[in-house]
Amino acid sequence: MALVPTMGALHDGHLSLVNLAQQHADHVVVSIFVNPTQFGPGEDYEQYPRSLRSDVEMCRQEMVSVVFAPDFPEMYGTKEQARHQYITFRITKMTEHLCGPFRPGHFEGVLQVVNKLFNIVQPDLAVFGQKDIQQWFLIRQLAVEQDHPIEILMGPTRREPDGLAKSSRNVYLSGPERKAAPMLFQALQRVGNELEKKGTLEAIPVDKAIISVEVKRLGENGFNVEYFSVVSTPDLQPAGTIEPGQTYVIAVAARLGKTRLIDNLILSHKDFQNHDA
Numbered sequence: 001m002a003l004v005p006t007m008g009a010l011h012d013g014h015l016s017l018v019n020l021a022q023q024h025a026d027h028v029v030v031s032i033f034v035n036p037t038q039f040g041p042g043e044d045y046e047q048y049p050r051s052l053r054s055d056v057e058m059c060r061q062e063m064v065s066v067v068f069a070p071d072f073p074e075m076y077g078t079k080e081q082a083r084h085q086y087i088t089f090r091i092t093k094m095t096e097h098l099c100g101p102f103r104p105g106h107f108e109g110v111l112q113v114v115n116k117l118f119n120i121v122q123p124d125l126a127v128f129g130q131k132d133i134q135q136w137f138l139i140r141q142l143a144v145e146q147d148h149p150i151e152i153l154m155g156p157t158r159r160e161p162d163g164l165a166k167s168s169r170n171v172y173l174s175g176p177e178r179k180a181a182p183m184l185f186q187a188l189q190r191v192g193n194e195l196e197k198k199g200t201l202e203a204i205p206v207d208k209a210i211i212s213v214e215v216k217r218l219g220e221n222g223f224n225v226e227y228f229s230v231v232s233t234p235d236l237q238p239a240g241t242i243e244p245g246q247t248y249v250i251a252v253a254a255r256l257g258k259t260r261l262i263d264n265l266i267l268s269h270k271d272f273q274n275h276d277a
């Protein structure tokens, strides 16, 4: 049995994870829970789009076996009990870069809720999207370190025809912002092409200039870039060189108006479970 955890407001990206899960399991459980503990103060917990009815209908059409849509008390107990939760996750190294510094406490909240979901649902495998790649590596590490006998699969990022990664948060974009948004993926692709073009037979330095050109261009087009980095996997540390046979991630996060967009590319899919092919 497979689990696909989501926060609802389902789109094709979520459904592609369901389809991937169905290829590997007889039954698929989709969880829908907007988890308060992964939102920081001032983030969009209240505004986050919620559409349970149509989400359930989409799941029905996709032949999902079970939708698990708990309310707050089902996950965290009464308000009083929630106030007296003393055990939290502490993450080292893997949240030092990328989204970690910009969203303090976020990944601790993610691991808290995913750990609970794993214990409640007890799936054989779970599918998460490449879109949230730092989350993916952290969850795979969670499964290893917390002895969850669960295979963690990665589903490729689903995109709009113009390349923008699908996201429940894209509804926040204004008309002009939506038009500009695909530039993020285009910037990633240019950096990816530059790095791949150099070949992988020997270690090559990551040329900082390639990235700063893109950060500048994004800035000129209204993006406020939080980070644009090449990191090694699975430790998610900044990579000074690209070594043959290793897997790297080029990742970017930027604000466009009030909306925070993230996207990434994997350089070489070799070393880990990816059913993208």
Ligand code: AMP
Binding pocket: 005, 006, 007, 008, 012, 013, 014, 016, 017, 127, 128, 129, 130, 131, 132, 155, 156, 157, 158, 159, 165, 166, 167, 168
């Ligand atoms: P969310 O509901 O945003 O928490 O996402 C639930 C799951 O869907 C996570 O594993 C995400 O990585 C994944 N996901 C979100 N957007 C996409 C996308 N565009 N393509 C594939 N998976 C996605």
